[in-house]
Amino acid sequence: MPVLMDDVAGRAEPRPAPGGATGSPRRGWWTSRRRDQLAGLLFVTPQLVGTALFVLLPLGLVVWYSLHEWNVLADTFDFVGTENYRELIDDPKLPGVLRSTLFFSVGLVVFNLALALLLAVLLNQRLRGTVVFRTLFFSPVVVSLVAWTIVWGFLLQDNGGVNGVAGAVGLDGPNWLRGEWTALLSVIVVQVVKNVGLNMVLFLAALQGVPAELYEAARVEGASRWTQFRRITVPLISPTILLTSIITVVGALQVFAQIAVLTQGGPGTSTTVLVYYLYQQAFQFHQFGYGSTLSVLLFLIVLTLTVVQWRMRRKWVFHEQ
């Protein structure tokens, strides 16, 4: 125990020997501080190696590839400098792709966060059966994404389940995946229903952390439910709103499987979002260099939006301290 105490207090330095000698030079170098540093380094090394190999290196490679024209079949890899970036600026399809990406992302984020918050508020009540409903709304999160999307593909067909239900109540549903706006809306809805449960759970956790006394005090002061929600609930769960909005924005910009399975970017190019477009360029058209350039663009967009959201937190995220 005394040794441990010494270690903890950082007093395990070798004491000078009489006459001023410090014992062996090795023992003098091997201090507890250095031992702690080494231990710390050993603990973080796997993570650092993993990050370097699987995050930084691929990121660097993508930037490197974006400076090349790479034809996989012909096995050519030619340095072209900024040629791919010039092509990016002149690409006539890119404005349409970015427009689709914007509409999809905004629609998804707004629908997802609004629905998740609404569900969380409703399921935060002390009523019978809320656990069952929480499970029901969360269950799509754990379903395989591709299987989920294939099933929705059948439901959204002209003669599918959604229009069958609409027909049962006298409505004539559209051909969801064949109309430009309905196709985009369909992909958004499929994605929202799939993942809304995750944000709902995060909101639920945040709501349960709001002190009940604040609501009691507000009620005594005569505040309405809406005022309580606006003045107490929203500010106190604002850190969670920030977190979920960042996660959802990043997720929205990276949506791929739903587009690939449901619409393949169509009809026309109405659902060709940036990730699907870069997939087409790299993996279908074999233009890996240009595909990498589009990846760099996507990375910069995600980075910019995340930094902007993070900086804006000072203005609207409530911190108790």
Place this chain on the structure above:
Amino acid sequence: MRKRLTAVVALAAMLGLSACGGGDSADSDGPVSLRMTTWSANEAHLKLFNEIAAEYQSSHPNIAKITFDPIPFESYTTTLTTQIAGGNPPDLAWVLENAAPDFVSSGALLPLDETLRKTDGYAFDELAPAATKLWQADGKLYGYPFSTSPFGIFVNTDLVKAAGAKSPAELIATNAWTWENAVTTASAVAAGTGKAGLVVRDFDYKGWDNLSTIWTGWGAQAWSADGKTCGFNATEMVDAMTFLHRAIFTAKALPGPGTAADFFAGEAGMTITQISRASLLEKQKFGWDLVPLPAGPKGAYSVIGQGGMGVLKKGKHADAAADFLAFLTNPANSAKLAQFFPPPRTPLLTAATLAKTNPLLKPAQLQSVVIDGIANGVVKPNHTGQAELSQAVRSALDPMWKADADVRAVLDGVCSAINPLLAK
């Protein structure tokens, strides 16, 4: 600086390979393993391949293992290309006709002539020139066209009878098997049974190249033979597409966009597809028939889909793979493969020979659909850079799949979209 960066990239690639790879190294002296990608996961197909592979291994102790790696058809070429890009190419691969120009012209495939010609008993000259044309460049053969399969129409005779319509067999007997009459029959099935009339399999309002099975009857083509001129706004194509548009939206002979119907599940009266699909009918309880494509305004015609087998130059054991390919496609094994895939060997292309290995099909069906089809057939559209072209056509054709579409204007739009690609 550039050399250093290249070294970093090479190191990274090596790290990636060492992390993800496995199997034999290129310079290994020991037994080698071969991998072949296919787009068929059909048990009967794989069983036959494995039997042939086992026979080959018994006489080639240097081959430790031969595996057949099925990849879903929808993403086949993309997955194959990704495997090549990722440094994990298969040794052998099936290649679709629409990807053939890219694979053959790029030099991705090993020339096969020398290996095939020097293989004992291979009978290289039996390969029909019409079948090998797509797989040649500079006088060399880069792919063995293991399947040259004409499109025909499978008919659910029970549904046609239930609808009280004239069956294709009756129409053929009276020399009236035309597209007009085929659509009339399909329309009657749709109206009378509530099922779909005619399904162009694998089209689904996206895979437009399957429509060549219809428009070729009008003498239309997607682009000129030299691949330089768009054919979508030519009179023949406008006429064919106008006919098709009416068949979909006026006659309701084809299921509309966004409506699924599977012939092999008994949900449609007729379907346009290839004979290799006949195996899906083995356990069906409804009556069925196989007939050639109806005649168009330009008379009788046939359309062929092709699949080739190639050896990837970047594969780890290209020479061993070429040797196995020579065994897999020799006359004896070609005859075995013929039960699923019409072969390019002329002596095997007789109704009597094919009937031995195609018990589900009658000799008359094989003669009219397969033998005559191969003799007169036009290969489905193919072009270098087909994936990009295909995407551009699909996107530009989408406005046509509405009841009030202006067919000519849409087809002009298709040419505007693909002309820059054809000019490349």
